[in-house]
Amino acid sequence: MLAYRHAFHAGNHADVLKHLVLAEVLRYMAEKDKAYTVVDTHAGAGGYALDGRYAQKNAEHLGGIAALYARKDLPGPLQQYVQLVHDFNPGKKLEQYPGSPAIARMLMRFDDRLRCYELHPTDHRILASYLEDRANTQVLQQDGFASLKAELPPPSRRGVVLIDPPYEIKADYGKVIAALRESLQRFADGTVAIWYPQLQTVESVQLVQRLKAAAEPAAKKGWLHVRLTVAQADERGFGMMGSGMFVVNPPFVLHDKLAECLPTLVDTLGQYDDANYLLEQQTA
Incomplete structure (x- = not known):
């Protein structure tokens, strides 16, 4: 939806999980000399001012990256992710948060190809300006689903597809399933990383099982599913309780790296006593 602006949620607990996973996937891709491509279907603005009026409206980063930023005792993969955020900030203070395209830019090599799709005209303009000097990069104001x-x-x-729509309309859930099928039909051994919000809606509850059903016949290297639950729904059953990442053809090291980090994320970002995580994997 063109009304959606990720700046309202920048650096929250969901961004922490999403970008931890993305960073580990890209680090793994860079272990081989051969170039790879990243396709970001809902790229956003690339970076976000945490002191801006959008981010300050609910200050969601306080329950996310801000709780980790000054820590020196984090597990290795989590510390490396936090260091990327430090690198994105010119001073020691946490003022900016890198979106997925910025995480990718910091980890990708010169020959690696980056393709970013963003429909919102303002976010597209900001992102295009941020990436204009990077080689092998295109920023397109087109529908990322339709462009796969x-x-x-x-x-x-060799490639990674990141799919993380806002899910503000129910149609996004069906489009995610279709995008996964399209990706695997055309590129069965490619890595597809899908973010989703944990909500008490039928669409959200059913999404992971639908993703598993779509992945299992086609994915050459199986799938990995991680979910971080940090909050309870309100008395009416509304509100985002957490989020998850469903990764098809994941790096074989990803499970163990996440297992190392998730207890710390629960302890640090959990907002109630029963905060928890789920980590499951099926190999081909």
């Missing part, structure tokens, strides 16, 4: 057909398979046959 043209992007896959990538020239080097």
